[in-house]
Amino acid sequence: MDTLNILLMGFISVVLINNLVFTKFLGICPYLGVSGRIDMAFGMGMAVTFVVTLSGTLTWMIDNWILMKLGLEVTRYVCFILVIAGAVQLVEMYVRKFFPSLYDSFGIFLPLITTNCAILGLCLFLNLWMIESLLDAAVRSFGAGIGFTMAICIMAGIRENLNMADVPDCLKGAPITLITAGLLSLAFMGFAGMIR
Amino acid sequence: MILAAVFELWSSAWPAGLTMLGLGSGFAVVLLIASEKLKVEVDPKIEQIHGALPNLDCGACGFAGCGQYAKAILGNAELLGKCAPGGAETSAKIADILNLQVSDSGPPKRPIIHCRAHADDKTIYAIYQGIQSCTAANALPYVQACGFGCLSFGDCTRACKFDALHIVDGLSTVDYDKCTGCTACSKACPRHLIEMVPFRYENMMTVACSSKESGKSTRAFCKVGCIGCGLCVKQSELFKVEQNIARFDYAQYQMTEKEEAAMNKCPTKVIIYRGKTAPEPPQPRSRTAAATKA
Numbered sequence: 011m012d013t014l015n016i017l018l019m020g021f022i023s024v025v026l027i028n029n030l031v032f033t034k035f036l037g038i039c040p041y042l043g044v045s046g047r048i049d050m051a052f053g054m055g056m057a058v059t060f061v062v063t064l065s066g067t068l069t070w071m072i073d074n075w076i077l078m079k080l081g082l083e084v085t086r087y088v089c090f091i092l093v094i095a096g097a098v099q100l101v102e103m104y105v106r107k108f109f110p111s112l113y114d115s116f117g118i119f120l121p122l123i124t125t126n127c128a129i130l131g132l133c134l135f136l137n138l139w140m141i142e143s144l145l146d147a148a149v150r151s152f153g154a155g156i157g158f159t160m161a162i163c164i165m166a167g168i169r170e171n172l173n174m175a176d177v178p179d180c181l182k183g184a185p186i187t188l189i190t191a192g193l194l195s196l197a198f199m200g201f202a203g204m205i206r
Numbered sequence: 207m208i209l210a211a212v213f214e215l216w217s218s219a220w221p222a223g224l225t226m227l228g229l230g231s232g233f234a235v236v237l238l239i240a241s242e243k244l245k246v247e248v249d250p251k252i253e254q255i256h257g258a259l260p261n262l263d264c265g266a267c268g269f270a271g272c273g274q275y276a277k278a279i280l281g282n283a284e285l286l287g288k289c290a291p292g293g294a295e296t297s298a299k300i301a302d303i304l305n306l307q308v309s310d311s312g313p314p315k316r317p318i319i320h321c322r323a324h325a326d327d328k329t330i331y332a333i334y335q336g337i338q339s340c341t342a343a344n345a346l347p348y349v350q351a352c353g354f355g356c357l358s359f360g361d362c363t364r365a366c367k368f369d370a371l372h373i374v375d376g377l378s379t380v381d382y383d384k385c386t387g388c389t390a391c392s393k394a395c396p397r398h399l400i401e402m403v404p405f406r407y408e409n410m411m412t413v414a415c416s417s418k419e420s421g422k423s424t425r426a427f428c429k430v431g432c433i434g435c436g437l438c439v440k441q442s443e444l445f446k447v448e449q450n451i452a453r454f455d456y457a458q459y460q461m462t463e464k465e466e467a468a469m470n471k472c473p474t475k476v477i478i479y480r481g482k483t484a485p486e487p488p489q490p491r492s493r494t495a496a497a498t499k500a
Contacts, residue, residue: 076225085222089229096233103244
């Protein structure tokens with residue numbers, strides 16, 4: 011029961027309270043770049059979720075079982091990037107094979123998940139939060155992906171409606187998007203401090 | 207001492223190097239297996255067609271880029287020949303790949319600008335200081351006296367990807383050596399001055415004016431506008447005057463003496479040649495008279 015509690019709390023924490031986009035301001039590039047339409051935003055969120063779950067779990071294993079044992083913490087960044095790049099390659103092949111239309115509409119944003127700082131950020135946060143079990147790391151990684159998907163889908167929903175709104179000329183396009191992002195993140199900041 | 211330092215560096219670096227090598231090769235193996243398992247069969251013809259296209263991604267064909275166009279041709283051969291920059295040569299190459307035969311699509315189309323008023327010829331009531339774009343300026347009623355002529359803020363030059371259009375002394379001018387006929391400029395012009403014309407000859411005759419105002423008012427604000435007098439119609443049946451403006455029938459374009467005569471008769475000299483080696487257009491009578499007076 012205790013383990014389940016920790017896992018649940020960890021999941022909620024990373025989705026709502028420590029949401030990578032809203033409170034850590036990571037992964038802003040795809041968050042603003044692919045949030046034009048809700049179906050594409052959801053696809054992007056799913057791709058990121060897959061990559062972040064895979065790479066978060068793998069990097070936790072590599073970090074705890076290899077790098078820390080050998081005292082090679084300095085190579086953490088390099089190793090993590092290697093893992094993320096590999097995972098993205100895998101996802102790209104998978105999407106290209108099974109979802110060709112999604113692959114076409116992503117364009118350059120799919121390989122760019124490699125440089126999505128939310129993923130590297132999560133891998134490094136796992137160490138910073140001192141996650142002790144593999145299961146907890148996996149759940150939190152998955153949660154981070156779900157948090158990102160939630161953020162980008164909320165944003166896409168708002169932007170779809172913004173297209174029909176009468177926005178003042180000086181705020182059209184990027185400015186209103188950034189203001190929206192700021193207000194959204196302000197709302198989620200309200201959760202701060204509820205759980206660690 | 208240097209040797210000792212190098213040795214120390216080596217002894218502390220090799221575990222890191224070895225770990226990276228191990229991890230790297232581990233992932234390489236996984237990706238290799240995945241790439242075999244998840245291979246996507248792409249029709250090699252798409253690659254070939256893509257190779258035959260000019261790869262300019264100009265969008266003249268109506269697709270986002272050459273890649274999408276190549277894919278579309280393979281599905282629907284009727285789309286062949288939409289590549290304006292590539293022209294007949296590219297169409298022939300693609301047809302070769304697809305085992306098809308191309309019908310002759312006629313001479314290549316090039317833009318002609320239906321205005322010949324340079325900065326001196328225009329009447330301007332007030333200096334426009336708004337957004338420097340024809341589309342914006344066209345929304346205002348009196349940026350210049352002529353509501354039909356070239357605004358010269360260069361929307362067409364910005365639309366051109368081939369550096370073939372320039373604003374020369376207040377008039378958009380086509381550099382026919384660089385033009386590929388991609389139609390981007392004719393879509394960009396808010397006043398629809400740019401017509402895509404099949405260039406049968408190196409230089410094409412044209413009525414370089416679009417003013418639908420009556421002859422009197424056109425004369426009042428432009429020295430080189432068409433006044434719709436109809437002298438050209440009397441010389442050649444290829445000319446037609448509709449809505450106070452002479453038009454030229456390009457479908458039956460034939461160069462005969464009659465058209466030359468029409469060109470010489472034109473009082474405002476609005477019938478001129480456009481093309482690679484077009485001669486300097488003659489000056490209208492009113493201006494030459496003014497020059498001699500001065």
